[in-house]
Amino acid sequence: MSEENEWGLRPLTPSEADRLRDLAKAVREDLGRFGPARYNREAPDGETATGGLEVEVDAFDDAAGGI
Numbered sequence: 879m880s881e882e883n884e885w886g887l888r889p890l891t892p893s894e895a896d897r898l899r900d901l902a903k904a905v906r907e908d909l910g911r912f913g914p915a916r917y918n919r920e921a922p923d924g925e926t927a928t929g930g931l932e933v934e935v936d937a938f939d940d941a942a943g944g945i
Contacts, residue, residue, distance in 0.1 A: 887938040898935045902945050906933045 890898070914931050936943045 887940055890937045890939055890943070894939075895935065895937050898937070898945060902933045902935050905945060909933070 909931060933945060935945055
């Protein structure tokens, strides 16, 4: 289990974070099938649509954590 950081937040373990990243990918794919534009702030080659939905993984074990 990871130690808390200076703000009292415990980062997810690598396996927990990977599980959430896989789930986020599945959510993005499902949303894409239904038509909403998807925003990807990390797209290096301009694949980012203007506006749209962003699916983000919060890698800390707290009340706001998750996808």
